[in-house]
Amino acid sequence: MIRQKEQYYILSKKWSLDPNQWSMLMDGTAVLLTLFGFIIAFWLYKVQRDDKATDAHRFFKSSLPxxxxxIHHAITDLREFRESLDLDKVVDPVLSVSLNDKFLEKVNLVALNxxxxxxESANLEHFNQLLVDSNFFGDYRDYITNQIKYFRTVYLERADDNSGNILRMKEKIRTVLDKDISRFEDILENINLLLKDSSN
Structure with a gap:
């Protein structure tokens, strides 16, 4: 008695396959499905990365105004303080608490980059410059408040007892303020470029 060879078919007996062919077909199908799965996973990952980058940019852009x-208020406050030195009427600068870099902690900088x-590769340099500048304005409020408190205390003490060179001390304060105002103006110009370019 001769045992007949097993045959498998797909949809019709005309498409019959022996066990070896069937095994090869299944293996090939599994490989193709795996590759297809990898392609879909990579595509989804890329879409997700692009979405995160776009969301980071939207948040960043909405924080710039x-x-x-x-920064505009900080420049005004520093100028008023500088003028108060010229008028011999020392007024503490009141810098806004919103002058900080906290918003950068809420954004994914890698995705934003x-x-x-x-x-917006043309704006990448402006963005990187703003990150560098954030080290300056992030802690500036505390820094300048402490500096001015120190100068003001020494200035008032020396003004009361007429000791030391008050004019020289005022000039030092003015020099610091002029440099800081100039730096803030540069930062403001950079922000304007980012806002202008990102709106195009």
Missing amino acids: GLKSS RYYAKN
């Missing part, structure tokens, strides 16, 4: 306003590198 507030930062711009804070990716967005600028991919979509």
Whole structure:
């Protein structure tokens, strides 16, 4: 008695396969499905990365007007303080508490950098400069408040007892203020470029 060879078919007996062919077909199908799965996973990952970068850019862009306003007020406050030195009427500068870099902690900087590198490469330098500048304005409020308190205390003490060179001390304060105002103006110009370019 001769045992007949087993045959498998797909949809019709005309498409019959022996066990070896069937095994090869299943293995090939599994490989193709795996590759297809990898392609879909990679595509989803890329879409997710792009979405994160776009969201980071939206948040960053929406935060810039507030930062711009804070820096503008800081410049005004520092100028008023400088004028108060000229008038011999020392007024403490009142800098806005919103002058900080806290918003950068809420944004994914890697995703944001990716967005600028991919979509707005012309602005990447401005963005990187703002990150560098954030080290300056992030702690500036505490820094200048302490500096001015020190100068003011020494200035008032020396003004009361007529000791030391008050004019020289005022000139030192003016020099510090002029440098800081100039730096803030540069930051403001950079923010304006980011706002202008990102709106195009």
